[in-house]
Amino acid sequence: MKLLITLFAIISFGANANYLEDNLRKETWNGVEVIWLEDDSYPVYDVSVYFHAGAYSDAPGKYGETQLAFDLLSTGTLRYKQKEILDSLEFYGASYQASVTHEFSSYNVSGLVKDAVPTMKMVCHMFRNATYPRAELKKSVKRMKTGLRNLPSNHSGLANRIFRKESLKGTGYENPVGGTLKSIGRISSGDLKKKIEFLNDDIKKRIYIKGPKEMKALKAVFENDCKWGKREAVVKTPKATKESRRGDDKTVYLAVVPKANQAQIRIGNFMTAEESSKNHEVRDFTSQFLGGGFTSRLMQEIRVARGLTYSIGSYASEQSKYGRKGISTFTKNETIVQTLDAIKEVLRNSTNKIKEDNFQMAKRYAKGSYLFGLESTSAFLSNLIYFDHVGREYEEIYEFPGAVDSLTKDQVKKEVGKLFDPSEQLIFVLGSKKLKTDLEKAGYKVKVLNYKKYL
Amino acid sequence: MKLIWLAAMLSFLGCANKDVKQGRSESDLIHFEVKEKLLDNGLKVLVVENHKLPLVSYYTYFDVGGKFETPGITGSSHFLEHMMFKGAKKYPEGEFDKMVEGSGGKNNAYTTSDMTVYYESLPSEHIKKIIDVEADRMQNLALNPKSFASEKNVVLEERKMRYENSDRGKIYLEMMTSMFEGTPYGIPVIGKIEDIKNVTRDQVFEYFKTFYAPNNAFIVIVGDVDSDEVIKEVESKFGDIPKNEKLKERKESIFKQNGGFDFKGKYGGRHIRLHGDTKDPVFMLGFKGVKVGPRIAYTLDILSSMLGDGESSYLSEKYVLARKPKLSNVYAANYTLLESGVFFIGGQLLNGVSINTVRNDLFKNLQRGCAQSLNERQLQKVKNQYLVSYLSGLDTNQGIAKFIGDRQAYYGDYDFYKKELATYQSINLEEVKKACKDYIVKDNAIFLSIWNKHKK
Numbered sequence: 019m020k021l022l023i024t025l026f027a028i029i030s031f032g033a034n035a036n037y038l039e040d041n042l043r044k045e046t047w048n049g050v051e052v053i054w055l056e057d058d059s060y061p062v063y064d065v066s067v068y069f070h071a072g073a074y075s076d077a078p079g080k081y082g083e084t085q086l087a088f089d090l091l092s093t094g095t096l097r098y099k100q101k102e103i104l105d106s107l108e109f110y111g112a113s114y115q116a117s118v119t120h121e122f123s124s125y126n127v128s129g130l131v132k133d134a135v136p137t138m139k140m141v142c143h144m145f146r147n148a149t150y151p152r153a154e155l156k157k158s159v160k161r162m163k164t165g166l167r168n169l170p171s172n173h174s175g176l177a178n179r180i181f182r183k184e185s186l187k188g189t190g191y192e193n194p195v196g197g198t199l200k201s202i203g204r205i206s207s208g209d210l211k212k213k214i215e216f217l218n219d220d221i222k223k224r225i226y227i228k229g230p231k232e233m234k235a236l237k238a239v240f241e242n243d244c245k246w247g248k249r250e251a252v253v254k255t256p257k258a259t260k261e262s263r264r265g266d267d268k269t270v271y272l273a274v275v276p277k278a279n280q281a282q283i284r285i286g287n288f289m290t291a292e293e294s295s296k297n298h299e300v301r302d303f304t305s306q307f308l309g310g311g312f313t314s315r316l317m318q319e320i321r322v323a324r325g326l327t328y329s330i331g332s333y334a335s336e337q338s339k340y341g342r343k344g345i346s347t348f349t350k351n352e353t354i355v356q357t358l359d360a361i362k363e364v365l366r367n368s369t370n371k372i373k374e375d376n377f378q379m380a381k382r383y384a385k386g387s388y389l390f391g392l393e394s395t396s397a398f399l400s401n402l403i404y405f406d407h408v409g410r411e412y413e414e415i416y417e418f419p420g421a422v423d424s425l426t427k428d429q430v431k432k433e434v435g436k437l438f439d440p441s442e443q444l445i446f447v448l449g450s451k452k453l454k455t456d457l458e459k460a461g462y463k464v465k466v467l468n469y470k471k472y473l
Numbered sequence: 474m475k476l477i478w479l480a481a482m483l484s485f486l487g488c489a490n491k492d493v494k495q496g497r498s499e500s501d502l503i504h505f506e507v508k509e510k511l512l513d514n515g516l517k518v519l520v521v522e523n524h525k526l527p528l529v530s531y532y533t534y535f536d537v538g539g540k541f542e543t544p545g546i547t548g549s550s551h552f553l554e555h556m557m558f559k560g561a562k563k564y565p566e567g568e569f570d571k572m573v574e575g576s577g578g579k580n581n582a583y584t585t586s587d588m589t590v591y592y593e594s595l596p597s598e599h600i601k602k603i604i605d606v607e608a609d610r611m612q613n614l615a616l617n618p619k620s621f622a623s624e625k626n627v628v629l630e631e632r633k634m635r636y637e638n639s640d641r642g643k644i645y646l647e648m649m650t651s652m653f654e655g656t657p658y659g660i661p662v663i664g665k666i667e668d669i670k671n672v673t674r675d676q677v678f679e680y681f682k683t684f685y686a687p688n689n690a691f692i693v694i695v696g697d698v699d700s701d702e703v704i705k706e707v708e709s710k711f712g713d714i715p716k717n718e719k720l721k722e723r724k725e726s727i728f729k730q731n732g733g734f735d736f737k738g739k740y741g742g743r744h745i746r747l748h749g750d751t752k753d754p755v756f757m758l759g760f761k762g763v764k765v766g767p768r769i770a771y772t773l774d775i776l777s778s779m780l781g782d783g784e785s786s787y788l789s790e791k792y793v794l795a796r797k798p799k800l801s802n803v804y805a806a807n808y809t810l811l812e813s814g815v816f817f818i819g820g821q822l823l824n825g826v827s828i829n830t831v832r833n834d835l836f837k838n839l840q841r842g843c844a845q846s847l848n849e850r851q852l853q854k855v856k857n858q859y860l861v862s863y864l865s866g867l868d869t870n871q872g873i874a875k876f877i878g879d880r881q882a883y884y885g886d887y888d889f890y891k892k893e894l895a896t897y898q899s900i901n902l903e904e905v906k907k908a909c910k911d912y913i914v915k916d917n918a919i920f921l922s923i924w925n926k927h928k929k
Contacts, residue, residue: 157794395868
């Protein structure tokens with residue numbers, strides 16, 4: 019917790035950032051690096067195990083394999099049935115779930131400190147002895163298919179899924195982490211066993227812990243039960259390059275869904291490995307300045323001044339080999355053209371004459387929201403995992419406020435042009451059939467997509 | 474009282490003791506030093522000093538929500554929540570957000586059937602400013618006509634997003650409307666479309682003047698502040714705002730006009746079919762519940778968790794993880810409101826499973842399941858899960874402020890969590906089984922389903 023005190027102290031009083039060593043312990047357990055944030059505020063803990071392999075390692079046509087290998091760990095082992103595993107973990111009040119990206123995965127467990135050892139023993143047992151019984155796999159796949167079959171009734175979720183695929187096409191990262199209707203049906207129990215063995219025995223790992231001194235007892239559990247040792251293998255992922263990039267301000271990709279009385283809008287593109295690897299501060303600030311809060315340019319113009327939507331936001335985030343940037347909103351069918359025009363207008367003009375007070379306010383907001391995002395210790399832990407994965411130093415967290423303070427209007431203007439130049443964005447709309455006519459009337463070339471192909 | 478979880482799921486739209494150790498009783502694990510002050514005009518202030526970080530969270534609870542709205546002005550509580558960010562006398566439109574976000578803070582609000590809550594988190598050096606801004610909008614809200622008109626469009630789009638375009642939103646709204654038919658809780662918090670379109674500035678202003686009075690609110694402040702100083706500051710800014718002397722009579726008259734809180738709907742297990750987009754039916758099964766407070770409310774909380782919280786719960790094992798599963802997911806919740814409540818079960822069918830089969834099966838098996846399948850281990854599991862949930866939300870000022878504020882709002886006592894935890898711990902299996910027998914009955918139920926094959 020002192021770590022965070024320091025964090026805020028730095029912002030408020032310009033203190034030095036040398037306190038990390040007092041709060042963050044780094045150890046090696048059986049060759050595996052351990053990053054331990056000591057915190058005795060409450061008798062609860064968080065443990066995250068990082069695996070340097072993600073959905074990109076899924077076999078061709080079997081997308082969703084990594085996610086499924088983690089999610090179905092509890093379906094049975096050599097010794098225990100699903101019912102016994104679930105009953106044991108839930109009895110302790112423990113939470114356990116995986117988070118999978120294309121580049122890396124983490125398995126996250128939390129609960130009461132007094133139950134940390136038996137909980138982690140069971141988790142390790144699952145990792146080492148999962149059998150993925152066929153009957154359970156079949157049932158799980160059926161449940162997942164139900165979710166996907168019904169996604170069209172969630173227009174926002176469907177829009178996110180199609181936009182992600184279209185905007186990342188050709189980069190190697192376009193397939194959904196959770197798989198598709200077709201791909202999850204191809205995954206066998208044997209595939210999952212191989213995958214978990216690969217994650218156990220081949221792949222580089224790190225262990226992240228938040229909790230009090232008593233968490234030291236987990237050392238023996240990781241060594242004797244998980245039996246994870248030093249491994250250096252990582253799944254190499256491709257660098258996203260500009261050649262795959264599509265999109266311009268005259269073309270709209272439209273997915274028609276029945277009975278839509280609102281149009282979902284997504285505008286953005288992927289970032290290349292090169293773009294993702296530098297200028298983090300200016301990029302983070304620029305996306306906040308455009309669409310990060312109620313006083314952001316997009317919110318003020320699209321919601322407050324014109325009443326065209328309930329919410330609008332922008333983002334720019336990156337992994338080590340690619341990134342994504344975009345704007346997300348919705349509007350009523352009748353105002354689709356008006357809203358697209360208004361967004362483009364903001365992107366083109368919002369940085370022409372940035373008022374000094376707006377600029378300073380945006381800086382304070384960016385610094386504040388960055389730090390509030392780290393206020394809870396579990397969020398702080400997730401950030402450390404991410405920083406380690408992309409190879410950034412923890413000190414950058416402390417340097418962020420100073421870096422934002424030093425940004426000039428000119429830098430931000432250039433970054434908006436670089437990140438969100440309307441002529442280089444892919445515009446995607448999901449909504450009713452009538453939108454096609456309205457968009458064409460307004461001069462857009464409309465490419466109609468069949469949403470069913472994205473399930 | 475599962476307010477924490479239920480608020481997250483259903484709501485519409487000091488400092489932690491450093492020396493907490495293992496092995497102490499559950500209620501000893503959490504302790505806050507709360508400084509309390511009741512101003513002459515009825516405004517209550519609760520302050521918890523937490524000097525871990527130079528931050529503060531500021532919550533304002535107003536005792537007004539959908540249940541106070543009369544025909545023609547449904548949705549006014551929620552609309553007013555939007556308009557509270559559109560400027561007042563001293564701080565005109567835009568100034569509030571500039572002040573909060575411009576100081577690196579964040580803010581938001583939510584409205585339920587029972588209450589409207591505003592909250593801000595920001596560096597503690599700005600505490601005096603936020604008190605000034607909040608006092609300004611409590612007494613001098615602008616309700617600028619131009620913003621009033623444009624905000625209606627925003628709310629209508631929000632309504633579409635949350636309910637009209639969401640099958641889950643639609644079925645939830647219909648469940649609340651039908652379970653609480655003829656009572657104030659049957660009024661949709663978001664409002665009827667025609668009322669949102671037609672409500673006038675004068676009507677909303679009158680609503681504001683009635684309910685945004687100091688004796689209808691309380692403030693919770695948690696963070697790096699001096700409690701005596703902050704209370705003094707609140708007193709100086711809010712102390713002169715006059716109380717609404719007729720508030721109590723006005724509320725009683727509205728509740729009477731809206732039908733009172735006794736259940737008046739048509740139950741008996743009837744099936745309401747809604748047309749939606751979903752290819753596999755989504756269902757909700759509502760039972761008459763109880764209001765927040767009595768022991769039975771806690772017992773029903775535990776029952777709902779034993780039935781439907783987690784993969785090892787009774788319903789999950791029986792319908793999702795079974796050898797021949799019928800559902801892709803299932804959950805149960807006990808939603809206790811200030812004056813009434815509803816216990817419900819929900820889920821989605823797997824492809825090819827008949828909705829009538831599930832409905833009949835649930836009515837047939839719930840009672841039997843409670844009698845035969847609920848056991849001591851499941852009960853202890855739920856008690857363990859509650860403890861983890863309590864502790865997990867308390868590592869931020871905002872988490873502590875909401876924890877205290879919810880207890881003040883629902884029980885009139887911020888310190889009630891101690892009794893709450895003790896009550897949960899004292900409930901035994903027989904009580905849970907009896908609650909199931911008494912409340913989970915077809916005569917008190919309405920079954921709802923939404924599906925693209927149901928008639929429009």
